[in-house]
Amino acid sequence: MELKLSxxxxxxxxxxxxxxxxxxxxxxxENPIWLHFGAGNIFRGYIARLQDDLLNQGLCDKGIxxxxxxDFEIIDQIYDVYDNLTxxxxxxxxxxxxxxxxxxxxxxxxxxxxxxxxxxxxxxxxQFISFTITEKGYGLRGLDGEYLGIVxxxxxxxxxxxxxxxxxxxxxxxxxxxxxxxPLAVVSMxxxxxxxxxxxxxxxxxxxxxxxxxxxxxxxxxxxxxEAYITFPWSMIDKITPRPAESVEKEIKKLxxxxxxxxxxxxxxxxxxxxxxxxxxxxxxxxxFPNGRPSxxxxxxxxxxxxxxxxxxxxxxxxxxxxxHTALAVYGCVLGFxxxxxxxxxxxxKKLVYGIGAEGMKVVVNPGIIAPEQFLSEVLNxxxxxxxxxxxxxxxxxxxxxxxxxxxxxxxxSYLKDENLDxxxxxxxxxxxxxxxxxxxxLNDNLEQFELSADPMLEVLKVELKDVKIGxxxxxxxxxxxxxxxxxxxxxxxxxxGEKVEGLFNELTAGxxxxxxxLKKYVK
Numbered sequence: 128m129e130l131k132l133s134x135x136x137x138x139x140x141x142x143x144x145x146x147x148x149x150x151x152x153x154x155x156x157e158n159p160i161w162l163h164f165g166a167g168n169i170f171r172g173y174i175a176r177l178q179d180d181l182l183n184q185g186l187c188d189k190g191i192x193x194x195x196x197x198d199f200e201i202i203d204q205i206y207d208v209y210d211n212l213t214x215x216x217x218x219x220x221x222x223x224x225x226x227x228x229x230x231x232x233x234x235x236x237x238x239x240x241x242x243x244x245x246x247x248x249x250x251x252x253x254q255f256i257s258f259t260i261t262e263k264g265y266g267l268r269g270l271d272g273e274y275l276g277i278v279x280x281x282x283x284x285x286x287x288x289x290x291x292x293x294x295x296x297x298x299x300x301x302x303x304x305x306x307x308x309x310p311l312a313v314v315s316m317x318x319x320x321x322x323x324x325x326x327x328x329x330x331x332x333x334x335x336x337x338x339x340x341x342x343x344x345x346x347x348x349x350x351x352x353x354e355a356y357i358t359f360p361w362s363m364i365d366k367i368t369p370r371p372a373e374s375v376e377k378e379i380k381k382l383x384x385x386x387x388x389x390x391x392x393x394x395x396x397x398x399x400x401x402x403x404x405x406x407x408x409x410x411x412x413x414x415x416f417p418n419g420r421p422s423x424x425x426x427x428x429x430x431x432x433x434x435x436x437x438x439x440x441x442x443x444x445x446x447x448x449x450x451x452h453t454a455l456a457v458y459g460c461v462l463g464f465x466x467x468x469x470x471x472x473x474x475x476x477k478k479l480v481y482g483i484g485a486e487g488m489k490v491v492v493n494p495g496i497i498a499p500e501q502f503l504s505e506v507l508n509x510x511x512x513x514x515x516x517x518x519x520x521x522x523x524x525x526x527x528x529x530x531x532x533x534x535x536x537x538x539x540x541s542y543l544k545d546e547n548l549d550x551x552x553x554x555x556x557x558x559x560x561x562x563x564x565x566x567x568x569x570l571n572d573n574l575e576q577f578e579l580s581a582d583p584m585l586e587v588l589k590v591e592l593k594d595v596k597i598g599x600x601x602x603x604x605x606x607x608x609x610x611x612x613x614x615x616x617x618x619x620x621x622x623x624x625g626e627k628v629e630g631l632f633n634e635l636t637a638g639x640x641x642x643x644x645x646l647k648k649y650v651k
Contacts, residue, residue, distance in 0.1 A: 128383045130400055132210040135228070140382045141214070142227035145183045152233040155189040158252035160421065162244075164292065165259035165317075166195040166202065166235060168368040171213045172402035174259065174316060177410070179231040180426040187421050190231040192247060196238040196260055196292040200392035205400060206235030214387070214401035216375045218515035224378060238295050248299040254418045255312035256296070258326065259364075262319035262529070264292050265329045270583060281333065285342035293329040300330065300357065301343055304350045310417035312358045316410070320444055320533050321437070323361035323413065330359075360413035361433050363440035365448065367407075367510070371399035372517035405516050407505060409497070411439045429496055438494035445537040446487030447503040451480040451511065452523050453534050454559040457566035459520025460577060461642050466519055471512040475643060478650035481507060482555030489548060490541035521580050527563060528584040528614055535560060536616025543622065551623045558649055560615075560624075561631035564605060565642060568595050572642040584614075598638050602629040 128134055135143055161178065163170055170193065181187040193211075195201050211232045217225040236243050247253060258264070267278045274282070277291045286298035296313070303309050313330070315322035334351055337343045351357050371389040379387050379401055389399035412423070414430040424430050429439075443449060452467070458479070459470045470476045484503050491499045510516075535556055542550040567588050571577050574597060579585060591608050595601045609619040609628055619625040634645045 129385055130209045130212050130214055130228070130387065132212065132230075135212075135230070138228070140226075142225075144179070144228065144230045146185070146188075146230075148230045151182060151188060151190050151231070155192065155233040158189065159192055159247050159250055160189050160252055160254045160419075161191045162194060162247050162253060162256045163191050163258070164194045164196055164238070164256065164296070165261075165264070166193045166206065167259060167396075168398070168402045168404075169316075169318075169364070169366065170259045171229065171232070172215055172368040172404040173364070173366045173408055173410070174257070175213065175231050176215060176229050177423060177426040177428060178421065179229045181421055181423075182231055184425065186425055190233040192234045192236060193232050194236045194238050194244060196264065196295065198392050198394045198396045199237045199239065200390075200394070201396060201398060202235040202237050204390055204392070205398055206232070208386075209400045211235055212400075214379060214384070216379070216401055216403045217406055218375075218403055218513070219406050220509065220513040220515055224375070224515070226379070226382070238292065241289075241295075241298075244295075244299055245302050248303050249306040249309070251307070251309055253303075253309075253311060254420050255314050255416055257314040257316050259316050260292055262317060262322075262325070263526075264317070265315075265322075265325045267291070267293060267329055267332055278333075282336040282340070285337060285340065293326075294333050297330050297333040297337070300351065301334075301347055304347050308350055308356055310356045312360055312416040312418065312420065314360050314362060314412065316362050316364050316412075318364055320440060321361060323359040323433075327359035354415065355417060358415040358417055360415045361436045361440075362410065362412040363436055363443060364411075365407075365409040365443055366404060367516055367518055368402055368404045369516060369518040369522065370397055371401060372403050374517070375401060375403045403517065405510060405513060407510050409439075409443075411436050411496070431496060435494050435496060438492050439497055441537070442491055442494055442497070442499050442502065444533050445535075446491045447484065447499055448506050448510075449530065450483050450487060450534040450538070450556070450559065451506065453527060453530060454480055454483055454555075454562065455511070456520040456523035456580075457527065457559070457563045458642070458646070460524055460580070461562070461566050461571050463571055463573075464520055466514070466517065467523065468512055468514040468516060468518075470520065475646035475650050479555055479558060479646060480511070482650060483559060486553055486555055487538050490538055490545065524566070524580040526582050527566075527580075528582050528588065531560070531563065531614055532616045539619075539622070539624065540616060543617075551627075553624070553627075554649055557624055557627045557631055558646070560609075560619075561628045561635055562642075564592070564608060564628070564632050565635040567592050568636070570597070572640055574639050595636060597636055599636075601633055601636055602626075605629050605632060
């Protein structure tokens, strides 16, 4: 069997669409309602499946058009080859793998195909555009604070020659403005704090630069800032869709499917015609859609206020999931683990993340729609130990310098604001921070070198720590790192935590086996 539209009627070994796929394709291309930027796994394995659910329930008759802004080979080799179908494998710790074919994506478009995107964006039927392009996709400036080269060119050359994702979207919104000031929701679904605000700021930055140079009108800025026409809803998304697993590929082949192997593109994207994903999932969206929307709440999406979205996101990112992930990632790399789930079989690491969760729960704000205690329990007892999920500490450790400010910094600042809490009583969060610093020297607990995951600050951080010596007092080498407010949100030396992390780091670098020994000493 092949994953093709022509084969759908003959496939009985996995779940297939209950709706008329050809009719949905026709309806969508004639009157699109949803354009999504970012054609990767979280979109294919979660967001597209939500619309697939609505189609299967007969609650909608249109699918999604996907646009890729970064790696065009995904469209050529994963979308076009498989008629835009995805094999979704949902991996439970206690149940057999659930396989289904998702057919809600009707078209894959490269962002360079500007004319096709213009056709879609000017259609009055379009209700919203959404994004999973990662937090870096919204960035317009480099580490030096200056505009990226591609952004400088986009500003100089105007909407007609846009290349950066934010410039492309701004140019498309200008087309929608010129074609009748049509309303639209512009929705980031990326896993980053205040995602809608980041998206809005980037679009408005480009628009204002173009206005200064005379490429767009003052009225266009008004259009972008009037919520009767354009909104930038905030959202919180949570679902693990890791790299395609070899074990899943083998099982799909046993079912009788051919040509299902992953590929690696020239831009180093490792992607397959299938997506493996965990069962647990959350999508919370601010309900501001000036041109209407599908009944996403009937597919399990929470539609609510910005305040509640922010509370849910804060709960997840600062307390109940992301800090735990980061701690497991850096210690997992140092201790030689190759999966997050296997780390939860290590008593010391398990106690570490339980401790981080407990420290965070003292300052967590209950969002009302999801109980923090229930969410944290699910993370600790179901999600992190799920051996069916092939997620690695090496993947989670990517870009850690960009994440610590929210994942740990916010909790530290909350402790400092609460007169009833003593920041000096923190044990597990300082251990996580010291573990990250220990990770950065690139030596495992046997003092053997390992490869650090990609991080935009990696070279700077490696220089700061280049003189660290095993078995010596290394406190001086941490000064510039721990005082960096950009990394931690505060200068840790304005609290007791600077010296506390220094002391833990010295214990972690005391010698061979010092990492596990230090964990044994402190986690109780």
